[in-house]
Amino acid sequence: MKIGLVARCLNTAHVRGMGKYVMELLRQSGDDISWHLFADDPRHPLLHPEGPRFTPDIFEFRGDRLQLWEQLGLPMRARRMPLTLLHCTEGALPLWQPLPTVVTLHDTLAFEERPDTAGQRLYWDHVIPAALKRAAHVITISECSRRDILARWPELEPRLTVIHHGIETAYFAPPNAPIPATLQQALGGARYAVYVGGPMKRKRFDWAVQTLAAQPDPSLKLVACGFGANARETARQALPRELQGRVLFAEFLSDAELLALYRDAVAVLYPTLYEGFGFPAVEAQAAGTPVIFSPLGSLTELVGPLTTLVLENDLTAWAAALHEAATLAPAARADKAARAGAWAQGFRWEESYRRHLEVYRRVAAGR
Template identity: 80%
Template sequence: MKIGLVARCLNTAHVRGMGKYVMELLRHSNADIDWHLFADDPRHPLQHPEGARLTPDIFEFRGDRFRLWEQLGLPLRARRLPLSLLHCTEGALPLWQPLPTVVTLHDTLAFEDRPDTAADRLYWDRIIPAALRRAAHVITISESSRRDILARWPELEPRLTVIHHGIDTTYFAPPTAPVPVALRQALDSAAYAVYVGGPMKRKRFDWALQVLAAQPDPRLKLVACGFGAAAREAARAALPHALQARVLFADFLSDAELLALYKGAAAVLYPTLYEGFGFPAIEAQAAGVPVLFSPLGSLAELVGPLTTLVPADDLGAWAAALHAAVTLGAEARAEKADQARAWARHFRWARSWERHQEVYRKAVGTRP
């Protein structure tokens, strides 16, 4: 089978979030799959795992401001190739589908938060819903996202499948890389919590700062992950004076470095208000670390032995939960860590790939 894959999320210096998903599909695919990877930015490399049978195809197409790369350039290029199907991995797909097309719709946030312009109304309210109705199959990543999708387009139900993500096997093994030297020196052996989420408003970095400020131990530090260089500087400049010595910003971390950071943490703060799928909720528990979050959206599906559920807007409950995690005895934490690792093993990329294959086989036989 030869599959065209939209891989713009790998056409970057650092692979994050959605890019992890596409990278793991390629890494776990069978030897009899040939991939043709479509991307659009010649300024950056196309990241991919070693050993996969693939052809990178980075091309530009005029009119990207009007999404013509996706709506015209991509189907034109795919039509000329000997592809069995096209998989659009980033939540959008072309209206014109000259070959069977599968789309991964991670969540419905883009439809809810779109700018209120004529062009965006046309694109998100008309073109993409019409394209979804033409798709051979729609994949989503949680039961929560499935409910949100069907609330908008109930007619998609026969062609909608939930396939959970997995997590990297790195998180089940001892760390193979240390915490970066500069970060380790800045921590200076202090107890710390980890915030994962970056600067997006719904991730609530400001809430994590309030939880830190409410701690009885003024020596406790917070390591913030997920910020790009410019966002780090802006967030650092905006820190309250009382927290400036207690909040550290991590540069981009590999999975091995993030695992090492998790392992040394007292807890992981994940105060996000919405996720299609929350990697940190599982990664932290696989690493044996307590994680605090609210059971909103898909996160309600990721409650494991080291989860502490906290009401989203109850600062006192968040502060108490973090203090409890910081003071949790080593023996009690170790016992829960064993249970959490066993629970986290259910989220395997190998299983996710098997489910994707099932969808591909069904889609290949459909008429475009």
């Protein structure tokens, strides 16, 4: 099969979030599939595995502000190529589908949080729902997202498949990179918790800071990940004076460095209010580190041996959970870590790719 893949999330300097998903589809694939990778920004590279099976295709199309790259440029370009199908990986797809089209609809947040303008109402309330109904197949990433999708479009049920994401294979092997030296120096040997989520409001960095402030141990620090340079400075300036030296902001971390950061942490704080799939909830446990989050949305599907569940607005419970993790006996943590490592095996990218391949073959057979 030759598959056209929307790979704009790989058309960047650093692969994050959704880009991990797309990159792993490419890495896990075998010689029976070749990929044509569509992207739209010539200012940046298109990152992908090496080899002749991967063809990058970065092209611009006027009118991207009106989603015309996606709605016209992409199908016009794809139809001229010998592709078996097109996979749109970013939750949107063209209404005009000249070849069988698969879409990954990660969640329904974009439909709920879209700007209230005439153009955005037309796009999210009419164009994308109509395009979903024409799709050959829809993939989503959790049972929670599946329920949200079917509540809006019940007619998609026969063509809707849940395929969980995976986590990096590095989480199943000994660490091969240290924490960056600058971060180690800033920590100065102090114990720390990790916050992953950046400045996005629903991720609730402020809640993680309040949880730290409520700790009885004034030497405990918090390492915050996911902030760009400007966001780091803004968040740093907004910190209470007494926490200025206790909250550190990590610059971009490789997967191996993030794994090392997790493994040495007393806990990972993940106070997000909604996720289609919460990578840190699985990654932390695979690394042998307690993770604290609320039983909301898809996170209820990611409860493992090192999870502590707390109500989203109970700061006392959050503070107690972090204190408990920070004072957990080494033997007890080691026992839970062993069980968590076995549990995390269910989130390997190999299994995720295998199920994608089943969808591709089903769609190809039904052309």
